[in-house]
Each structure stands twice: as structure tokens, then as C-alpha cells.
Amino acid sequence: MNDRYNRQLLIKQWDQEKIQGSTVTIVGLGALGSVAATSLAMAGVGSLILVDFDTIELSNLNRQLFYRATDVGQEKVTIGAQVIREINPDIHVIELNMPIENAPRQTLETSTVILDGLDTFQTRRWINSFAIGANIPLISGGMYSFLGNVQVVIPHKTPCLECQSLIPEEELQKACTPFGEVRKRLRPEEEKEEFIPYVSSVSFVIGGLMAQEALKIILGLPPLAEYLFWDGEAGMFTSVPLELRDDCIVCSPRYHLQAIPIRSPADQQLREFAIQLQYSFNLGSEMTLLFQTQKLSISKEKVGEIFHSGAIFRVVDPTLSIPLKFEITLD
Numbered sequence: 001m002n003d004r005y006n007r008q009l010l011i012k013q014w015d016q017e018k019i020q021g022s023t024v025t026i027v028g029l030g031a032l033g034s035v036a037a038t039s040l041a042m043a044g045v046g047s048l049i050l051v052d053f054d055t056i057e058l059s060n061l062n063r064q065l066f067y068r069a070t071d072v073g074q075e076k077v078t079i080g081a082q083v084i085r086e087i088n089p090d091i092h093v094i095e096l097n098m099p100i101e102n103a104p105r106q107t108l109e110t111s112t113v114i115l116d117g118l119d120t121f122q123t124r125r126w127i128n129s130f131a132i133g134a135n136i137p138l139i140s141g142g143m144y145s146f147l148g149n150v151q152v153v154i155p156h157k158t159p160c161l162e163c164q165s166l167i168p169e170e171e172l173q174k175a176c177t178p179f180g181e182v183r184k185r186l187r188p189e190e191e192k193e194e195f196i197p198y199v200s201s202v203s204f205v206i207g208g209l210m211a212q213e214a215l216k217i218i219l220g221l222p223p224l225a226e227y228l229f230w231d232g233e234a235g236m237f238t239s240v241p242l243e244l245r246d247d248c249i250v251c252s253p254r255y256h257l258q259a260i261p262i263r264s265p266a267d268q269q270l271r272e273f274a275i276q277l278q279y280s281f282n283l284g285s286e287m288t289l290l291f292q293t294q295k296l297s298i299s300k301e302k303v304g305e306i307f308h309s310g311a312i313f314r315v316v317d318p319t320l321s322i323p324l325k326f327e328i329t330l331d
Contacts, residue, residue, distance in 0.1 A: 004088075005044055015219055016044060022112040022218045023047040027100050027127055029076040030054075031198060032141045033117030034065040035207025036214070041084045043215060047092040048084060049107060051100050052076045063200040065207075101126055101318070109134050113214045116140040117207070119196075122284075122319050128153065128161040130321035132251045137217050141210045145197040146232035148206035151242075152213050152223040155251065159242040162250040164227065202232055249281055249324055259312055259327035266304030266330040270296065273303050277315060281324070287317040304330055 008014055024045050026033045029052040037048060056064075056071045056079065066076070066083045077095040084093050096103045100123060108114075114131050116138060118124045124140060131138035131153060138153040140161060153160045209228070216223050226239040246252055249260060262280070264273050277283055289296040291306065291313040307313065309330045314323040 008043065013219055013221055018218055018220075019044050019215070020046045023049065023110050024214055024218075025049040025051065025108060025111040025114045026117065027051045027114065027123075028117035028119065029064075029066065029080045030060065030117055030119060031063040031065075031143065031200070031203035032207040032210060033115065034067075034080065035203050036115050036117065036141075036211040037080065037084060038065055038087060039208060039211035040214060041088045041091050043211075044088065045091065045214075045218075047094065047110075049094045049096065049111065050077045050080050050084075051096040051098070051103055052080070053098050063198050063203045065200075065203075099123070100130075101321075105130075105134075109136070111136050113137045113139065113217050115210050115214060117210070124161060125319050126321050129250045131155060132160055133322045137223070139210050139213045139217075141206045143198060143202045143206050146199065146202060148202045148230045148232065150206060150209045150213065150224060150228045150230075152217075152225075154223065156253060158225065159244050160248065160251040163245040163248045164242050202230075205230060205232065250320070255325075259325040261329065262326050263329045263331055264303045264307075266302065268303045270301050270303055270306060271298050274298050277326075281315075283315065283317045284319045287315050290314040290316060290323070303328075 002009065005016055009016060022045055024040055024047070026037050026048060029037065029050055033052070037050065040048060054076050056067045056074055056076055058069070058072050060067055061069065066080045071079045075097050077097045081093045081095045084091055094107065096107070108130065114127065114136055116124055116127050118127065128138060128140070132155045135155045137155070139150065140153065141150045142148065151161065151164070152158065213223050226241050229238045229240060230236075231238070244251070246254060249255060260281075262277070264276065274287075274289065278285065278287065289298070291311070296306065307328050307330065309328065311328050312325060313328065314325050316323045
């Protein structure tokens, strides 16, 4: 066994037992996920949980490392798992051919670290909230043309994806790549196609950095502390400092212990109040309101007819993995 890993065992900080005892979840087996998974399998990570529900398309082949022309039409997780087992037969691979929101939480919660190689802001937001709630480090990467970025989220210690302002709020609910037929069926709200330029050289750089950050976390080494931006055309890396927001609805310690405060005129219609929530906290149109275990019908009733000042209610939003707790004050 040591013959396989003897070169990395020469690294002073290396601990192969920690690597082999770890579990890494990779969400999205596209350009970044396939590169990161390959690197982690070669390093001997004990278990890899692969999550994706797409099938392979011909247009994937210019940048997605796992796949060949003969694989077109097959499930990404199936082919990805086969490739991983060929690279390193000692790796335990779990295949989850489903949207991450449907994956068994007890399986995801075994993760030492989660890698997000996703191509939609909506799903990335869900994974961010799940990682914060489960207290699991998250490594998020992105790419566009010759550009790429990496951010490491250590729950309650570093800014989460919701804290940072580098993604416009209106983009959180939009898809950023085209969708296959399966994705359109499972997420019909994301049917709009927006073709994004990609090249494999960027996926190797960013996917490799994501794998490296995962190994550093497993080994107990300090991870990347800032948002790392790479301009491949200029050949330059830029680090952008980020700050924890004390009003972040996902990771703020204050909101974990207390409810999120919100005000409303007592005579405001509940429908208008729901829109206020949606725009104030960037919530999706599919959200539901729960009060005293009952689901509220968004009707013409007035807020003051349902709530009293100090009342606690919850909002369930499909773009977040956990409900948000609010405390309302009536004006």
C-alpha cells in the first residue's frame, strides 16, 4: 500500500491514515467535480460520495475528465464511480443519482468535507445552508471562460456563501448553464438556457485547487482564508478578503440562537407580507409560511389577524436546507 502513496508520504505534514479515514462528498460531477474526484481518489481518500443526476452529453466532453464519447446518454454518477474504482480500487464509492436536496441526510452528514462543483446558484445555496447546519466544511468552486474561483467555508468561522456579495442577489435563483431533459423534469423552474463558455484547462486548475483545499482540511492544515480568483488569460491569482456578516440568515450565530426580526404593519395583507419576506431575504417564490405548526394560506387576510407582536413563525424555502425562524413586530 505504501508503494502507491510513497511520494506523498514524503510530505512533512502528510498523514495517510487521516486521508484514508476521511469521507468527501462531491456534488456535481462536471468539469470541476470530475477533476477534484480524480485527484482525491489518487491521494487515497477513504470514501467518496458522488452526487449528480445528470446524464452525459456530447458538449460535456471538452472539459469533464471522466467521460468519453461512448458514455453519452449514461448517468454521470455511474460512469464517474467506475472511473474512480479503476483509478484506485481501495476507494469506497457511494453513488447518489439524484438532486442533492433529495439525498439521504444521514449519508451526507458522514462527510469530512463537501465539495461543490455545481452549476446553479440555487442548488449551491442549498448546499451552503446544509453545510452550515451540519457543521461540515464546504469548498465551492466556479469557472467561466478563462476565469475561475475557489472559496472555503468553515462553518461559523469563515464567511459562508450567503455572506459574500460577489454573487448578485438576483442570480441566486437563476441557472447559469443549460439543462438536460432530466434536469428540466426535476426542476422545471430552471428551463431557461444560458450557454456559458468553458475550457478544460480552467477546470484542471480550479478542480485541483478544490481537491488541495479538501486535503488540507483533512490533514488539519489551515485552509484558504479568502476568496481566490484566477484569471487564466492574464495568469494572475487575486485574493479577495471576505467578512462574516452578523446578519447572515444562514450562518449568523445571533440568528441561530434567536429568531430573525421582521416588522410589518398590522393591516398589511398576508400576500404583501410574503412578498416582503421574499425580497428582503432573497427567498424563492415556492416558500411556505408555518405558524403554530400550521401552513398559512397566502390569502387576503391581514397580518394582524394572524400574528401578534412577538409571534414566532417559520419559513420553509426549497433553496435552503433548514427552515428560517422569524419573530414579527407589528406596527
